[in-house]
Amino acid sequence: MTYDEKYFEWRDENIDRTEWQDILNILRKSFPTARRVLEIGCGTGRLMEFLISHGYDVTGVDISHFAVGECKKKGLKALVASAEKLPFPDDSFDLTISQHLLEHLVNPIQGIKEALRVAKYGSIHIVPGHWNKDPTHIINHFTRPFLNDLLRLISYEAPIKSYEILLDSVSKVNVTLTDYIIIIYKS
Numbered sequence: 001m002t003y004d005e006k007y008f009e010w011r012d013e014n015i016d017r018t019e020w021q022d023i024l025n026i027l028r029k030s031f032p033t034a035r036r037v038l039e040i041g042c043g044t045g046r047l048m049e050f051l052i053s054h055g056y057d058v059t060g061v062d063i064s065h066f067a068v069g070e071c072k073k074k075g076l077k078a079l080v081a082s083a084e085k086l087p088f089p090d091d092s093f094d095l096t097i098s099q100h101l102l103e104h105l106v107n108p109i110q111g112i113k114e115a116l117r118v119a120k121y122g123s124i125h126i127v128p129g130h131w132n133k134d135p136t137h138i139i140n141h142f143t144r145p146f147l148n149d150l151l152r153l154i155s156y157e158a159p160i161k162s163y164e165i166l167l168d169s170v171s172k173v174n175v176t177l178t179d180y181i182i183i184i185y186k187s
Contacts, residue, residue: 070119161186
C-alpha cells in the first residue's frame with residue numbers, strides 16, 4: 001500500500017482526535033514554553049491545524065507528496081522528508097510530535113533519535129498498543145516492556161533526561177484500544 005489519496009481518506013476517517021487533546025494537555029503541562037513544533041508524519045495536516053488553532057507555530061513533514069500537497073493547499077508549512085533523516089539543523093524546533101508514525105518506520109530508533117536531534121526540549125509520540133489492521137504498519141503494535149527497552153537503548157546514543165509512557169484517554173476507558181503516549185524529555 002502506498003501513502004496516496006485513498007490511504008489518507010481512510011486515515012482521516014479513522015484518526016483518533018481525542019489524542020489531539022492529549023497532546024495539547026501534555027504540551028501545556030510538560031512543555032509550557034514550547035511554541036515551535038514539528039509534526040513528523042503530518043499526513044494531510046489535521047493535527048497541525050488543531051495545534052495552530054491553539055497558538056502553536058507548526059511545521060510538518062511527511063514522506064507522501066500527496067499529503068504535503070494537501071497541507072500546502074491549506075496554507076500549512078509542510079515539506080516532503082523522511083522521519084529517519086530530517087532536513088533541519090539540531091534544535092530547530094522547541095518540540096517534535098508524531099501521532100501513529102513510529103509503527104510505519106523501518107527503524108523507529110532512528111526516527112526517535114532524529115526527532116530528539118531537531119528538538120530543544122523533547123518529543124511526544126503516540127503509538128498503537130493494540131492489534132491493528134493497517135497494512136502499512138511495519139510494527140503492528142507496541143507493548144510497554146518493548147517501549148521501555150527501546151527507550152533505554154536510545155538513551156545510550158541520544159540526550160534523554162527522562163521519559164514517560166502513558167495511556168491515551170481512550171485507553172483509560174477501553175483497554176482493547178490501547179495506545180501509548182511516549183513523552184521524552186531531552187537533557
